[in-house]
Amino acid sequence: MVGCWKRFLSSRHSSEVSGVSRVLEADAAAIREAAAILRRGGLVAFPTETVYGLGADAENETAMRALFAAKGRPADHPVIVHLAEAAQVDDFAAEVPAAAQKLVAAFWPGPMTLVLRRSGRISDLVTGGLQTVGLRVPGHPVAHALLKEFGGPIAAPSANRFGRVSCMRAEHVAEELGDRVDLVLDGGECDVGIESTIIDVSCERPAILRPGAVTAEEVAAVLKAPVASASSFSPRVPGSLASHYAPEARVELVAEADLLSRARQLQSGEEKVAVIGRVVTGEADRGIVLLAAPEGDEGLAHSLYGLLRRADELGCDVVVTATPSEQGLGLAIADRLRRAAGPRR
Ligand code: TXA
Numbered sequence: 001m002v003g004c005w006k007r008f009l010s011s012r013h014s015s016e017v018s019g020v021s022r023v024l025e026a027d028a029a030a031i032r033e034a035a036a037i038l039r040r041g042g043l044v045a046f047p048t049e050t051v052y053g054l055g056a057d058a059e060n061e062t063a064m065r066a067l068f069a070a071k072g073r074p075a076d077h078p079v080i081v082h083l084a085e086a087a088q089v090d091d092f093a094a095e096v097p098a099a100a101q102k103l104v105a106a107f108w109p110g111p112m113t114l115v116l117r118r119s120g121r122i123s124d125l126v127t128g129g130l131q132t133v134g135l136r137v138p139g140h141p142v143a144h145a146l147l148k149e150f151g152g153p154i155a156a157p158s159a160n161r162f163g164r165v166s167c168m169r170a171e172h173v174a175e176e177l178g179d180r181v182d183l184v185l186d187g188g189e190c191d192v193g194i195e196s197t198i199i200d201v202s203c204e205r206p207a208i209l210r211p212g213a214v215t216a217e218e219v220a221a222v223l224k225a226p227v228a229s230a231s232s233f234s235p236r237v238p239g240s241l242a243s244h245y246a247p248e249a250r251v252e253l254v255a256e257a258d259l260l261s262r263a264r265q266l267q268s269g270e271e272k273v274a275v276i277g278r279v280v281t282g283e284a285d286r287g288i289v290l291l292a293a294p295e296g297d298e299g300l301a302h303s304l305y306g307l308l309r310r311a312d313e314l315g316c317d318v319v320v321t322a323t324p325s326e327q328g329l330g331l332a333i334a335d336r337l338r339r340a341a342g343p344r345r
Pocket residue numbers: 048050051052053054077078079080113115116127130132133134136156157158159194195196197198209234236237238239240
């Protein structure tokens with residue numbers, strides 16, 4: 001069966017990205033073709049439950065170099081290796097400590113990446129020279145089917161250009177990457193909307209390097225111990241750079257109550273201003289673009305990157321928004337917003 005063909009012109013970013021992506025609905029034939037492309041050393045974007053990933057054969061050096069080039073990512077930033085089954089972790093990690101085993105049992109397949117000491121099958125190209133590797137077994141049926149069909153480990157950073165917001169729809173991937181990707185598997189919108197929780201279990205005391213949908217509270221409950229949090233970030237984690245996950249518009253964080261007053265202040269200075277907020281409803285206010293965020297952290301995580309992209313599409317210069325309270329998933333949302341608002345390189 002031949003999948004449905006769709007083409008998307010790379011619009012706004014045409015100066016940086018050329019060509020069009022080939023996008024196929026992720027049916028069985030498309031997944032077989034995607035696996036064949038990976039075997040040939042090509043690049044395939046695919047949905048996971050968090051965000052779309054840009055995949056390459058983790059054991060093919062040429063493919064790994066092409067992956068870094070397509071993303072515009074510095075060579076010393078490690079990528080996550082995706083596996084079909086938790087049982088494969090022993091092939092790619094030198095050891096799986098008790099804490100890691102508990103987390104695997106509790107959260108895989110799912111939106112969690114474990115950093116473990118790497119085995120001999122993982123190259124420096126994947127880890128940027130680190131002796132550890134990030135491993136993840138995604139729960140999305142398309143990701144799982146692709147991993148099964150391919151059979152080996154798929155290295156996959158988020159399918160966006162380096163430093164920008166991740167993609168949760170196939171058309172966003174096409175806009176971001178154009179013909180830098182050989183095939184985009186369209187599996188609809190990702191569920192979670194922000195990237196996986198990364199937990200370093202390679203050292204004595206497990207630490208959350210990047211908060212996500214598997215929350216610090218859930219991790220602590222499984223480990224029956226408090227877990228160190230993102231403050232102990234390794235500088236090698238791109239998500240830990242001050243500015244990351246950033247749209248083209250500048251992002252300003254203010255208290256929820258001050259959203260509109262700050263937006264009006266900025267608007268008077270001739271900038272095109274967008275407000276992303278849970279309380280902003282009704283008509284555009286003096287030309288201010290009002291982007292309503294859903295109530296509840298799950299809804300906000302799911303729509304966050306789409307709303308930031310929308311502000312860019314509308315040509316906004318600045319986005320004014322507020323961080324949620326930093327519990328559960330709110331911590332991950334606040335983390336991404338702070339990085340989007342961080343100083344630009
Ligand atoms: O949800 C996700 O994690 C998505 C989907 C596609 O799986 N992937 C993703 O990949 O967000 P990426 O490359 O955009 O972010 C992965 C993060 C980076 O910050 C990277 O530095 C970190 O994982 N990472 C990978 N291996 C690591 C390691 N050995 N030690 C510390 N951090 C590591």
